[in-house]
Amino acid sequence: MAPVDTPRTTIPGAATGPADAPRRVRERRGGADLLFRALARGGGVVVLCVMLLVGGFLLYRAQDALGVAGWSFLTTQEWDPDAGAGRFGIAAVLTGTVLIAMVAIVVAVPLATGAALYISEYAPRRIRQTLISLVDLMAAVPSVVYGLWGFFLLQDNVLGLSNWITTYFGWIPIFDVKDSDPRDPLSTMTVYTSSTFVAGLVVGMMITPIVCSIMREVFSQAPPGEREGAYALGATKWGMIRAVVLPFGRGGMIGGTMLGLGRALGETIAIVMIISPVFKIQPHILENGASSVAALIALRYGDSTEAGISALFAAGLALFVMTLIVNFLASMIIARSRSGAASEV
Amino acid sequence: MAETATRMRRGVARLLALALVAASVLLGTPATAAPRLVSITGSGSTWSQNALDQWRADVRQNNITVHYSGVGSTAGRNAFAQGTVDFAVSEIEFGAEANEAIPRRRFAYMPIVAGGTSFMYNLKIGGRRVTNLRLSGDVIAKIFTGSIRMWNDAAIRADNPGLNLPARRIVPVVRSDGSGTTAQFVKWMNNQYPSIWRPWCRSKGRTEAQCNVLSFYPPGFTAQAGSSQIAGYVAGSNAEGAITYVEYSYAKENGFPVVKVLNKAGYYVEPTANSVAVALTRAQIETGNPNAQNYLTQKLEGVYNDRDKRTYPLSSYSYMVIPLAHENGVTEGKAYTLGRFAYYFLCQGQQKVDLLGYSPLPINLVEAGFNQVKRIPGVVQEARPIRSCNNPTFSTDGTNTLARTAVNPPECDKKGNGQQCTAGTGGAAGTPTENSNNNSGGSGTGNGSAGTPGGTGNPGGTGTSPSVAPTASQSAGPGLVDPATGEVIGNGNGGGGEQFVAGVPVSLAGEGGWRLRHTMMVLAGIVLLALVVGPPLIFRRSGVTRTGTEGPKR
Numbered sequence: 001m002a003p004v005d006t007p008r009t010t011i012p013g014a015a016t017g018p019a020d021a022p023r024r025v026r027e028r029r030g031g032a033d034l035l036f037r038a039l040a041r042g043g044g045v046v047v048l049c050v051m052l053l054v055g056g057f058l059l060y061r062a063q064d065a066l067g068v069a070g071w072s073f074l075t076t077q078e079w080d081p082d083a084g085a086g087r088f089g090i091a092a093v094l095t096g097t098v099l100i101a102m103v104a105i106v107v108a109v110p111l112a113t114g115a116a117l118y119i120s121e122y123a124p125r126r127i128r129q130t131l132i133s134l135v136d137l138m139a140a141v142p143s144v145v146y147g148l149w150g151f152f153l154l155q156d157n158v159l160g161l162s163n164w165i166t167t168y169f170g171w172i173p174i175f176d177v178k179d180s181d182p183r184d185p186l187s188t189m190t191v192y193t194s195s196t197f198v199a200g201l202v203v204g205m206m207i208t209p210i211v212c213s214i215m216r217e218v219f220s221q222a223p224p225g226e227r228e229g230a231y232a233l234g235a236t237k238w239g240m241i242r243a244v245v246l247p248f249g250r251g252g253m254i255g256g257t258m259l260g261l262g263r264a265l266g267e268t269i270a271i272v273m274i275i276s277p278v279f280k281i282q283p284h285i286l287e288n289g290a291s292s293v294a295a296l297i298a299l300r301y302g303d304s305t306e307a308g309i310s311a312l313f314a315a316g317l318a319l320f321v322m323t324l325i326v327n328f329l330a331s332m333i334i335a336r337s338r339s340g341a342a343s344e345v
Numbered sequence: 346m347a348e349t350a351t352r353m354r355r356g357v358a359r360l361l362a363l364a365l366v367a368a369s370v371l372l373g374t375p376a377t378a379a380p381r382l383v384s385i386t387g388s389g390s391t392w393s394q395n396a397l398d399q400w401r402a403d404v405r406q407n408n409i410t411v412h413y414s415g416v417g418s419t420a421g422r423n424a425f426a427q428g429t430v431d432f433a434v435s436e437i438e439f440g441a442e443a444n445e446a447i448p449r450r451r452f453a454y455m456p457i458v459a460g461g462t463s464f465m466y467n468l469k470i471g472g473r474r475v476t477n478l479r480l481s482g483d484v485i486a487k488i489f490t491g492s493i494r495m496w497n498d499a500a501i502r503a504d505n506p507g508l509n510l511p512a513r514r515i516v517p518v519v520r521s522d523g524s525g526t527t528a529q530f531v532k533w534m535n536n537q538y539p540s541i542w543r544p545w546c547r548s549k550g551r552t553e554a555q556c557n558v559l560s561f562y563p564p565g566f567t568a569q570a571g572s573s574q575i576a577g578y579v580a581g582s583n584a585e586g587a588i589t590y591v592e593y594s595y596a597k598e599n600g601f602p603v604v605k606v607l608n609k610a611g612y613y614v615e616p617t618a619n620s621v622a623v624a625l626t627r628a629q630i631e632t633g634n635p636n637a638q639n640y641l642t643q644k645l646e647g648v649y650n651d652r653d654k655r656t657y658p659l660s661s662y663s664y665m666v667i668p669l670a671h672e673n674g675v676t677e678g679k680a681y682t683l684g685r686f687a688y689y690f691l692c693q694g695q696q697k698v699d700l701l702g703y704s705p706l707p708i709n710l711v712e713a714g715f716n717q718v719k720r721i722p723g724v725v726q727e728a729r730p731i732r733s734c735n736n737p738t739f740s741t742d743g744t745n746t747l748a749r750t751a752v753n754p755p756e757c758d759k760k761g762n763g764q765q766c767t768a769g770t771g772g773a774a775g776t777p778t779e780n781s782n783n784n785s786g787g788s789g790t791g792n793g794s795a796g797t798p799g800g801t802g803n804p805g806g807t808g809t810s811p812s813v814a815p816t817a818s819q820s821a822g823p824g825l826v827d828p829a830t831g832e833v834i835g836n837g838n839g840g841g842g843e844q845f846v847a848g849v850p851v852s853l854a855g856e857g858g859w860r861l862r863h864t865m866m867v868l869a870g871i872v873l874l875a876l877v878v879g880p881p882l883i884f885r886r887s888g889v890t891r892t893g894t895e896g897p898k899r
Contacts, residue, residue, distance in 0.1 A: 078550070080550065082444055083550065083552075087550070151574075151577075152577075155581075155583075156581060156582055156583050159583050179514065184512075186511050186512055186513040187513075187514065188513060188514050188516055188584075188585060188586040188587075189583040189584075189585070190516045190567065190583065190584050190585075190586065190587055191516075193567070193578070193581075193583065193584070194567060194569075194578075272570065273574070276521065276567045276568045276569060277521050277568060278564060279564055280564075288567050289567070299521060299522060299570060300522075302416050302417070302419075302420030302423060302424065302522075302523075303416075303417060303419035303420040303423055303522060303523030303560070304423070305444065305445070305446070
């Protein structure tokens with residue numbers, strides 16, 4: 001029997017020799033590296049500069065109107081810049097913009113989520129690529145085409161839906177329509193035309209592809225290990241999607257929605273073609289008459305006086321700031337989420 | 346040595362050649378060369394855009410390229426003032442509106458075409474389109490200031506004894522952009538019906554001066570941008586009950602009728618080329634000083650108040666704003682091109698504007714227009730014999746042929762004689778509207794035989810037949826009486842083989858309140874929801890967990 005050494009732990013004493021210090025890393029950048037760095041940095045700086053210049057220019061051109069209107073610019077609903085202080089403001093148009101964007105989001109997000117899930121999870125491999133290109137193609141259609149489609153085709157066909165909603169849900173304030181009387185067979189359908197709802201539907205169609213492609217991107221990045229783990233635990237396909245794909249993609253979904261919202265806020269020409277501008281806060285989304293900052297600018301910049309142009313710049317500034325905030329929020333949410341850390345949304 | 350000499354000679358030759366080229370470049374093309382055609386750009390009115398588009402298409406075969414964007418008169422004038430376009434088209438002049446600045450750029454006005462601001466509408470009675478609506482001016486003003494809101498308003502019924510108008514809401518549609526059409530319409534209302542227009546305009550926060558001429562219609566109605574869009578809106582299948590103001594050509598283009606407007610002579614008149622030509626013989630054209638800025642502008646009070654039976658009171662000219670100096674990008678070539686274009690549309694271009702829905706310019710304005718074109722520096726004058734233009738208004742004695750040959754309106758369009766012409770108007774000229782009013786009173790000719798069933802067989806009749814509904818329902822058989830309501834279908838002289846059977850709007854008591862149908866709908870909804878959501882909920886609550894019996898015991 002060999003004697004058994006009792007195992008002993010040796011604790012090393014204090015380190016001897018020269019104290020540890022991090023090695024100085026000496027970068028040796030080659031010419032190509034330096035050039036690339038300069039280009040990348042320059043690109044970033046230029047983008048930032050352009051952004052600042054746009055903002056600064058808007059502010060510069062808007063200061064006349066803002067000086068005249070003061071704080072009343074935020075609270076006035078009317079739009080008559082030639083009449084002076086207190087007669088023009090963005091309370092109505094900004095609300096209208098947000099309402100149209102909200103309708104668009106409510107339409108686009110479920111549609112985009114469904115489409116993205118189908119493409120990334122369910123679609124047969126053969127047609128997947130086709131579907132992706134189709135959605136991308138939808139994003140490439142110019143907005144004026146959506147406007148034409150909305151004005152000449154969609155609007156006429158959606159009035160029945162508006163009528164139905166207001167008939168049965170008119171007791172909810174936002175679905176109420178003044179001058180609509182479902183019991184009157186001769187009541188005119190024009191009260192439902194040119195409304196926030198119709199404009200929102202069209203904008204919703206326009207932002208769906210953007211939201212959809214971001215979501216699809218994120219869904220397809222859900223880690224295969226976790227997917228297979230879910231299957232191994234007996235999950236159905238839908239169970240796996242609910243347990244793995246959707247939680248993983250939550251940040252991307254929110255981010256995509258916010259980006260869509262950003263675009264919806266700035267959408268112009270399609271809205272111009274559909275709405276009948278009103279300059280009072282119009283909370284009834286099904287009712288004729290809507291407003292939007294971008295549409296106001298597009299409609300009026302050609303036929304405004306000096307004061308009017310300055311007021312339009314002020315409205316543009318407000319929209320610029322709002323869109324910027326929405327986009328910042330979007331990028332923050334995406335960056336903080338698990339899926340977003342890797343994706344470049 | 347010989348080599349160097351030749352080299353030097355070559356060098357000198359080269360230098361000479363270079364100098365020649367340089368000289369030719371520096372001196373430019375010789376002044377005698379013909380100016381080149383370059384493309385020109387304009388923007389403005391949509392009122393006259395249909396005519397301009399036609400002319401642009403016509404001159405393209407001569408390599409004259411004219412770009413025109415119909416963005417509204419106000420935007421057009423602004424673009425001209427800022428120097429972004431070579432010419433503008435507008436119904437009103439610079440500064441006509443309160444607080445509009447007169448541009449520093451040198452310019453002049455030139456009439457391009459005449460026309461009538463018409464009221465296009467979309468109205469049906471019993472499913473058949475009304476094409477012969479007539480309105481007096483005060484009714485139009487009241488409609489567009491919101492005090493007449495229903496089509497069966499007594500005032501509208503009084504204007505239309507032959508129509509059984511439905512209890513439908515009137516939807517006035519106005520322009521949302523700065524528009525010369527709006528300005529012309531507002532000027533007319535302000536001049537003719539100040540007691541209706543001004544209080545309403547003031548109540549919308551406009552100042553006293555602004556209410557005289559407004560390019561932006563005060564808010565309160567459905568608004569659309571541009572003539573073609575506003576006309577498209579009214580022509581939409583869902584826009585029944587809508588009425589708007591556009592140039593006559595847009596109604597023609599869309600196949601829709603226009604309102605016959607009552608003139609001072611007591612006749613309801615359609616804005617045809619003839620009635621516009623008659624009316625504009627009363628327009629006061631500013632002809633004092635050809636160098637004045639307002640030379641050739643129009644004053645229309647005489648037109649509004651003209652007592653000629655054939656006059657359409659909302660007639661006016663449309664103007665082109667032409668540049669008078671080489672500034673803001675106007676070059677020799679552009680001036681030359683603009684001149685060629687102007688010579689064309691002032692002369693041959695006028696021949697067919699009445700087909701489009703406009704009225705050609707009279708000879709004095711064509712001549713004045715030619716003189717205005719000459720003032721554009723760089724225009725090559727064309728010696729066009731004015732007689733060769735074949736303008737339908739020209740005559741040998743200087744009178745306006747179109748106005749001279751205009752026929753008097755038919756007597757059925759006279760106000761207050763209880764009749765109404767059935768012929769269609771505007772783009773629906775081929776569709777007559779049957780007399781649909783059983784209670785028209787028949788104060789007219791009292792032609793008894795027309796009322797007998799199956800009698801004269803006069804479907805296109807002038808509405809003179811006094812309706813004898815009771816006799817018709819008694820003797821014309823059961824087909825004429827609606828069994829449900831006991832109302833007579835069709836008019837008094839129904840029963841003829843080719844007769845239109847016009848439906849008559851009948852008001853029934855509406856179903857009100859909450860009915861069994863609604864309860865059933867709600868129940869069905871709840872049951873559906875319970876079916877979808879219920880089972881999983883119950884399944885979970887009942888304690889049977891997903892993992893079944895192997896699950897952790899609690």
